[in-house]
Amino acid sequence: MGTARTVSRLLALVRAAHIGPSLAVTTIAAAYGASIGLPAPRVALVAAAVLTGQLSVGWSNDLVDVERDRRAQRADKPFATGEVPVRTGRIACAAAVVLTVGLSLACGPGAGGLHLGCVALAWGYNLGIKATAWSWLPYAVAFGALPVVVALSDPGTAVPGPLLVVAAGLLGIGAHLVNALPDLAADEASGVRGLPHRLGERRAARLAVATLAGASVAVALGAAEVSRAAVVVALFAVAALALLALVTHGRTPFRAAVGIALVDVCLLVLA
Secondary structure, X not given: OHHHHHHHHHHHHHHXXXXXXXXXXXXXXXXXXXXXXXXXXXXXXXXXXXXXXXXXXXXXXXXXXXXXHHHOOOOOOHHHHXXXXXXXXXXXXXXXXXXXXXXXXXXXXXXXXXXXXXXXXXXXXXXXXHHOOOOHHHHHHHHHHHHHHHHXXXXXXXXXXXXXXXXXXXXHHHHHHHHHHHHHHHHHHOOOOOXXXXXXXXXXXXXXXXXXXXXXXXXXXXXXXXXXXXHHHHHHHHHHHHHHHHHOOOOHHHHHHHHHHHHHHHHHHHO
């Protein structure tokens, strides 16, 4: 019984770290590193730094909001429901921060300093920026900087061009909007009113599609290593998904925006 309870608590702790987005960002960083020729040990080091940073951001998000989530009766928040003690969350978050600092600096001063700056900005989002009209900014900066962090981790690797940085930043804004869409009502009830909440579901979905489509165009223009045929197919798919998002209602625009984001990620990695 004790073992089952421990496993259940560990799974809840992992869930509290917003593990889906955390793994997604880590996978993008690792895939991009492999695509630009980083040695496998360097890819693993960068991925570890990104993952621990993401875990610290995810846990801090729910720890900062624990009282608000309790008042809103958020059943999907393990710290608020008591599935995981807040003290356990704080210990895990502190450990993740220590690991993030060590692993980031091991990537080199340039990559490490930039990555730690991005993590600090993400913490700023958790501590208040997310409830303002500037909620998109940490996502834009952090996503835009991610390819640069990966490249700087290896001294012999060229830094990505401005178009790819812009594409990654737009992808970040789109990810913020898409990630917020399913939880708009719950966030509103808990007092969070970032840009997506101020726009409303329909306009936020349209802006997500626009920014993600813009990312597609930017990465296509800067994708020197991707065949023209692949770029044409990708842009055609993006156009079709964007049209689908604009003429439908309900969950379909959200799913279409996720589809565009996946196309963007593939193009970014291949670029």
